[in-house]
Amino acid sequence: MEILERYFPLSNSSIPEFLEGVPEVEILLGCDRSQWVAREVGDGNLNAVFIVRGEAGSLVVKQALPYLRLVGDSWPLPLERSYFEYLALTEQAAHVSHLVPKIYHFNKTMAAIVMEYLSPHVILRKGFIRGIVYPQLAEDLAEFAAQTLFKTSDLYLPAATKKARLQIFCANTELCRITEDLVFTDPYRLAKLNRWTSPELDETAANFRRDTELKVAVQRLKLKFLSSTEALIHGDLHSGSVMVTPGETKIIDPEFAFYGPMGFDVGALIGNLLLAYFSQTGHESAPGMRDEYREWLLALAEGFWNGFSSRFLALWAKNPVGDAFTGILFESTAERRAIEAERHRFVSNLFEDSLRFAGAKMIRRILGLAHVEDLESIENTRIRAACELNSLELARKLILDAPSFGHIRHVTAAARAIHENR
């Protein structure tokens, strides 16, 4: 590889030259460079993704583009996000290496990460649409969230270590701004880029823009997103950022990573599982054909939260080493009991936060700019609108009445009740 002094967008034809001389690549692809073949496969919003095949194997090159792909070059985006993605992947690998892709190389100038080609993994969201069951998934998602959130927090780290990371990730401002605008602001006003299933949802969208109580509650969430540095969060942890086989789970694409509220990651997962649930009506070959799968999705949401919360509590009980809730202050039996009660209180607050963020993430996917394939692929707009209305009903309730749920079972029960009442 020549030393690249300036960024340029890679193409299928320039990839082999880019990879030349990168450590490990010859071992991974094979020595015969003439056999290296790249194919651009990116379907995300922000990046070019190349699968590169050689005689010996395959790998992926992910390169950040200088604009938001979904909107075009009118929406420029900083290339540095690739650096934050690389840093976040490295941090995550330290805690759950089996749940993230291997990183082989990072080129900062080119904003390109050379990483493991995941095969035969598929994007989880597509699996949900096809109705595929993943037995390992709840546990893997729970493990990923518990490990990465706990071990980057003040509950586990010395303050100086945490602040040094906070300082680095502070600079990922522009990606945070996308979330600030698209999740917490635009769905609640007449923003140029909003769209929704029309005319079916016209009135609902207008009602959401007038829903003062909801808007206040969402702004409260936005303030938490802006001013809470609980943990290094993935920042975009939806079912499009998870790749799966029936036995393996890999979490990808943490370019939105920054120090933010834990509930934003947990809520992103729960919210997207609920969107998958409500969208099943649009994917069943005949009414009721997906009933069993629907129930599996709800069990997945329950399994994820229950697995997450028990793992998080166990990690904390075993490692009370962070600067917050210093373990040395709680050594007698009574003190240990009290601090354990406080940990449950913390997780209970996190549950409420997560439900609120879940609601906000669901709404933005229906009334905002970026939608999800679970719903978008439903061609019959009457059915799609019905799925969306169900989602919006629960989402609003999650934001406004989070404390009324108390347990993940009450969330799944509410989803079921909304689905069955239609």
Place this chain on the structure above:
Amino acid sequence: MEILERYFPLSNSSIPEFLEGVPEVEILLGCDRSQWVAREVGDGNLNAVFIVRGEAGSLVVKQALPYLRLVGDSWPLPLERSYFEYLALTEQAAHVSHLVPKIYHFNKTMAAIVMEYLSPHVILRKGFIRGIVYPQLAEDLAEFAAQTLFKTSDLYLPAATKKARLQIFCANTELCRITEDLVFTDPYRLAKLNRWTSPELDETAANFRRDTELKVAVQRLKLKFLSSTEALIHGDLHSGSVMVTPGETKIIDPEFAFYGPMGFDVGALIGNLLLAYFSQTGHESAPGMRDEYREWLLALAEGFWNGFSSRFLALWAKNPVGDAFTGILFESTAERRAIEAERHRFVSNLFEDSLRFAGAKMIRRILGLAHVEDLESIENTRIRAACELNSLELARKLILDAPSFGHIRHVTAAARAIHENR
């Protein structure tokens, strides 16, 4: 001034050479350098402070020392804190220039700030001990806190601007650690450097170390201190960081500045006013002689909070321009009413936070390493201990029952009741 390449501690004799050539200094002190006379007057814990006089006038040089003066060179401290102090003073001056000393020059290598000599100002704490009334004080403190907290928060700033400052102040880790240890941890364990009025408070100190409920509540505060970036706070806003004349107030020494919870600054002030209140018994020439002054101190606490909260709300209502609670979402009459209610809710939460932090700040001054002159100067240990027990009683209640107060009047009433019951 020669270019100083390496830090060395300034002395009375090296100050004139250090100041040579610094812009403005000749105008301030006069051209005849032989007349420049420096005198070290520092009585704080962390720094050397020189008053420099010349024919034309005076100025102050404040230099950071590489260790904690109170403990000695066994406790090293980073010189960079001087840079954070300089940055914080500059930020504060942008909002309330009349309430901070003028800065003439900053030398990063020497960790030295050349600033306005405040005369005939005295340290507010000493004024409290002498029983002096400051008619302007409540309003000035309220203005300082409201302006600096609001205008550095997400309620006023674009996220990118706030995060750029957050990024800079993240590095002030070591000074934050002093607070984390000395305020939130050490008073609740047998720390080597703790001290208290002994033997009078021996049992009380032991009770505080065993007070599980209190320890959990204080650790909750510590987590907020570690992970909440609400505003650029002064970080050490007690009555020793305020200089006063009857007509003028200047807030000094923001070297602990960082992005933290607003309630920490507001609570530091309230807590130190309450310490001043309870310590009056040790300073009156005969019982009852300070009754009127006591009441003035309580009125000061009320005036500060009421002035702060009304100013903060007014600033917010007038400038709903930050990225949190985006003004554009709340433009109809009903929406404006709802957002105004939410602002009151925010301030009410801030009040509770402030009371809790006030309690924590009071306790650390009685059971921890660094004490306050209000109490330390009471030579009769029986009387001092009684003042301290009163303070501790209210402090504990502020932390554990903050929501029960509801209004600053109930705090001052509780202080009065504790004082009168002894």
